[in-house]
Amino acid sequence: MRKPLMAGNWKMYKTPADTRAFFEKFLPLVAGSKHCDILICPPFVSIAAAVEAARGSAVAIGGQNLHYVTKDGAYTGEVSGPMLKAAGCASVIVGHSERRQYFGETDATVLQRTLAALESGLQPVVCVGERLEEREAGRTEDVLATQFKDGIAKLTPEQFAQIVIAYEPVWAIGTGKVATPKMAADAHRALRARIEQAYGKAAAAAARILYGGSAKPDNVKGLMAQPDIDGALVGGASLEASSFSLIVNF
Numbered sequence: 001m002r003k004p005l006m007a008g009n010w011k012m013y014k015t016p017a018d019t020r021a022f023f024e025k026f027l028p029l030v031a032g033s034k035h036c037d038i039l040i041c042p043p044f045v046s047i048a049a050a051v052e053a054a055r056g057s058a059v060a061i062g063g064q065n066l067h068y069v070t071k072d073g074a075y076t077g078e079v080s081g082p083m084l085k086a087a088g089c090a091s092v093i094v095g096h097s098e099r100r101q102y103f104g105e106t107d108a109t110v111l112q113r114t115l116a117a118l119e120s121g122l123q124p125v126v127c128v129g130e131r132l133e134e135r136e137a138g139r140t141e142d143v144l145a146t147q148f149k150d151g152i153a154k155l156t157p158e159q160f161a162q163i164v165i166a167y168e169p170v171w172a173i174g175t176g177k178v179a180t181p182k183m184a185a186d187a188h189r190a191l192r193a194r195i196e197q198a199y200g201k202a203a204a205a206a207a208r209i210l211y212g213g214s215a216k217p218d219n220v221k222g223l224m225a226q227p228d229i230d231g232a233l234v235g236g237a238s239l240e241a242s243s244f245s246l247i248v249n250f
């Protein structure tokens, strides 16, 4: 049985003070939530405050990106996997569509960053998803297949077993346009079929695939009712303790 994972991606929101205020409200609301894993990914500067605030709770903290070089070096503006690990992170988001769209991330760099995360002892949450024009051209499954083949399927079975995949249709991110449960279920099924092809039945059955893209308290139940959806990667609705706790407690 796959344990659901509810992950919050705070993007470029929340200072350390905002972070402390969030956890003060959020932790009591999820104190009894044992049915799923909970992860929050603040901006780098607020990770320390989040780790401190979440100490003793079941909430894990993650980064939103990492450099693909794991050794210290002259890389102005970058943060390494070992640094995230030392700061108390358990996970890191890799290949978010905003990284792909604005910062030149490709399937090849997604793979490099995933390997760096694994080498650093962090669980990578690897994002895939089609753009609107790709969906409208009927290319969703092809796009997912390519992103999977070039960005994920080069991992060894042992490495693959440690990652989480997030299906995030780009047209649904931050737009309020959620994929219907059927659209999401179709994409998740297609991804699981790829996993089975590459890594076998047991790996496919064990892999967690999250849905992301305007997941909200009022649509999370319908999404989570789909057999291939194992959790959510939540942007906007993870910024408020009240709405994210409703998602966690779907």
Ligand code: PGA
Residues within 6 Å of the ligand: 009, 168, 172, 173, 174, 175, 176, 212, 213, 214, 215, 233, 234, 235, 236, 237
């Ligand atoms: P959203 O973002 O929930 O605000 O659509 C999801 C994401 O980008 O992970």
